[in-house]
Amino acid sequence: MPELPELNPVIHGKLRLALLSLLSGVEEAEFTWLRAKTGSTDGNLGAQLLKLEEAGYVAVEKKFVQRKPQTLYRMTESGRQALTDYVQALRQLLGAAMES
């Protein structure tokens, strides 16, 4: 029987998974947009984005637009790969759960 894959704990958190999925569909997104889409609080969102950043899954860019600070997040290549691997692992686990 083939060994079941482990789910990446960095991505497995519900909010972190939502954030990576959101970022996979866009080129870059502002903090406020991510907050609106996930319905999260500033503190929680910032903490989860920091974890993703530390894992190298998202890149951050801070800039000023019309004198207002803007924090932009972009998914990195390793983030995209990690999400792809996570989805594959999920599908494998689901297949195994259906069979058992």
Added chain:
Amino acid sequence: MTSNLESQELKDRLSLIEQMISEGRRTTESWGWSFVLWGVAYYVAIAWATLGKGALAWPVTMAAAGILTGVLASRTAAKRPETTVGRAMMAIWLAMGVSTFALMLSLGMSGRLDEHVSVAIIGAMLGAANCTSSIILKWKMQFACALVWWGAAVAACFTSDTITSIVFLTAIFFCQIIFGIYGMIAESSKQKRREAGQGASHA
């Protein structure tokens, strides 16, 4: 860790991924207002040119509508993330707008512009932009608008002045005003459904 996960939880995770990816890509649908705005601008230009006989009616109204669209779009765009689809949409409509404006202005200044040529050019340009946009967005309703605009463009080449005017006014009504309002209603109801089904706020 994985041994404790129930299949329902795994399905929920997959469904969350799908929902969020489509959420991220859904950034180009709230443009109904711009269709209505341009529809109204066309009516204003037609009324001004017909009643006031003003040579500046079309260039001034179109330029004003362009500036107004730019200002309103920059306000909403600031809240939205950048996507390839979004940039493609902007490119299509910008190219269409600039081409139409340059062509109409040049023909107008050279004295070679009449009602039939105007409707044919506007209809063909709007048909092309709506068709391209509908294929990218997979939006059948917008493709129907493209067909109406192409029909108007072809009709303008063969029909009388009166019929051409009626065809143009009708196409504006259905493809700008009605389609724009439909787009706004569709976006609003989708927004409500999204807000009702949202729930990823916990780590």
